[in-house]
Amino acid sequence: MKALIKNGIGFYPPAYEVKSIHILIEDGIITKLSEDEIKVAADVKVFNVGGNLVIPGLLDCHTHLSQSFGRGIYDNLHLTQWLNKMIYHFNLTENEVYLATQLGCIEAIKSGTTTIAEMTTAEPYDEICIQAIADSGLRADVCSALGDFQEGENPPPELNADQVLEEMRNTYNKWQGACDGRITVRVSPVGLPACTEELMRGSRDLANELGVGIHTHCSEGEAETANAYERFGCSEVEALERFGVLGSDCQLVHCIWLTEHDKQLIADYDCSVVTCPSTNTKVTDGMPPMPDLFKLDVNIAIGCDGEASSGTYDMLQEARMVSLLGKVSSMDAVMFTAEQTFEMITKNGLQSIGFDTRVGELKPGYKADITVMEYPSPHLIDERRLMSNLIYSATGGDVLSVFVEGEPLMWKRELTKIDEKVVVAKTLEAMRKATHLMP
Numbered sequence: 029m030k031a032l033i034k035n036g037i038g039f040y041p042p043a044y045e046v047k048s049i050h051i052l053i054e055d056g057i058i059t060k061l062s063e064d065e066i067k068v069a070a071d072v073k074v075f076n077v078g079g080n081l082v083i084p085g086l087l088d089c090h091t092h093l094s095q096s097f098g099r100g101i102y103d104n105l106h107l108t109q110w111l112n113k114m115i116y117h118f119n120l121t122e123n124e125v126y127l128a129t130q131l132g133c134i135e136a137i138k139s140g141t142t143t144i145a146e147m148t149t150a151e152p153y154d155e156i157c158i159q160a161i162a163d164s165g166l167r168a169d170v171c172s173a174l175g176d177f178q179e180g181e182n183p184p185p186e187l188n189a190d191q192v193l194e195e196m197r198n199t200y201n202k203w204q205g206a207c208d209g210r211i212t213v214r215v216s217p218v219g220l221p222a223c224t225e226e227l228m229r230g231s232r233d234l235a236n237e238l239g240v241g242i243h244t245h246c247s248e249g250e251a252e253t254a255n256a257y258e259r260f261g262c263s264e265v266e267a268l269e270r271f272g273v274l275g276s277d278c279q280l281v282h283c284i285w286l287t288e289h290d291k292q293l294i295a296d297y298d299c300s301v302v303t304c305p306s307t308n309t310k311v312t313d314g315m316p317p318m319p320d321l322f323k324l325d326v327n328i329a330i331g332c333d334g335e336a337s338s339g340t341y342d343m344l345q346e347a348r349m350v351s352l353l354g355k356v357s358s359m360d361a362v363m364f365t366a367e368q369t370f371e372m373i374t375k376n377g378l379q380s381i382g383f384d385t386r387v388g389e390l391k392p393g394y395k396a397d398i399t400v401m402e403y404p405s406p407h408l409i410d411e412r413r414l415m416s417n418l419i420y421s422a423t424g425g426d427v428l429s430v431f432v433e434g435e436p437l438m439w440k441r442e443l444t445k446i447d448e449k450v451v452v453a454k455t456l457e458a459m460r461k462a463t464h465l466m467p
């Protein structure tokens with residue numbers, strides 16, 4: 029099947045110059061990109077984007093979409109208190125999990141995201157969560173937040189290491205390559221504070237056997253990081269190295285309480301780091317040392333995390349925060365330029381996930397995962413400074429249309445796969461009844 033996205037303007041790397049852009053798509057793949065108009069046969073589906081800004085679809089590299097139901101419930105809590113509340117009280121019904129996840133998908137699509145790395149937090153309904161994502165049309169690399177060790181005052185885990193690994197294998201068997209390859213799976217011990225050495229070593233063995241990567245929280249909270257010292261006599265990153273977890277297929281989420289040695293280990297093992305600035309600031313995780321990791325050439329991607337901690341699935345807002353926090357925490361005004369930050373939400377995201385499929389850039393041979401932003405607008409206006417406008421001034425609210433593999437998930441602000449009005453109305457009704465969620 030052929031499609032044409034015509035009459036846009038777009039960035040042309042490496043200098044990100046703004047020029048006209050026309051994109052020919054065949055079977056979901058970009059086959060031609062041109063500044064000049066592309067002539068096509070009458071049977072080709074044409075999307076005229078009318079001079080608006082065309083960018084690669086954004087990659088959100090860490091989400092817990094079902095937590096969209098928890099937005100605002102657990103405000104004004106420090107991470108340790110927040111974790112206790114979440115684990116004791118945040119038990120959604122099957123219907124709530126589906127609605128909450130679709131609500132998260134709507135927000136992601138409407139703000140220009142085309143790929144998510146979802147760590148489900150909906151036990152025992154993780155399957156429902158993945159199904160809701162599959163139904164949305166988003167591209168997703170999915171895993172479940174599973175542990176086998178009692179963390180702090182949390183309830184004891186229900187599964188041992190073998191049972192957790194079996195669940196991960198079952199998820200892989202059911203979902204790897206589903207929806208014509210749009211859904212992939214990775215191995216995800218939730219994080220060392222809630223995992224045993226046995227589970228961490230088993231996760232690496234399973235990831236190697238299945239040929240997939242590992243996704244795990246790492247060094248997020250000060251107290252949680254200190255607990256790792258008590259249990260293992262070393263930092264979380266050092267323990268992960270000892271258990272064989274670190275590698276270029278490893279996404280470490282947060283990475284705040286790092287020693288200098290930890291930073292060097294992350295660089296030496298070529299791990300990717302996913303930073304989640306709204307969560308890190310809102311639940312007072314701490315200041316992520318991304319500038320130090322950047323100077324060590326670590327691949328940095330960005331995630332919105334769950335809305336119960338971050339309050340948003342808008343990647344442009346997260347990108348803006350990463351750049352601003354990077355500048356002020358390093359007191360270096362050239363840290364995290366608009367162009368460098370844009371790469372964190374596009375090509376760096378792909379590198380962190382390690383898909384075989386190519387997304388995150390507009391190039392022949394890449395999947396046609398594409399976002400269209402309203403242009404010109406009061407805050408997206410100067411062609412010579414458009415990348416700066418995009419990172420520092422635009423938000424997800426400027427997104428008009430979103431494509432995955434050349435198929436619109438949203439066209440002119442109308443969703444095509446999800447009935448937004450129905451999902452919002454049903455979710456509001458469910459939220460009003462959900463007294464079981466209140467702390």
Ligand SMILES: [Zn+2]
Nearest residue numbers: 092245333334
């Ligand atoms: Zn998380």
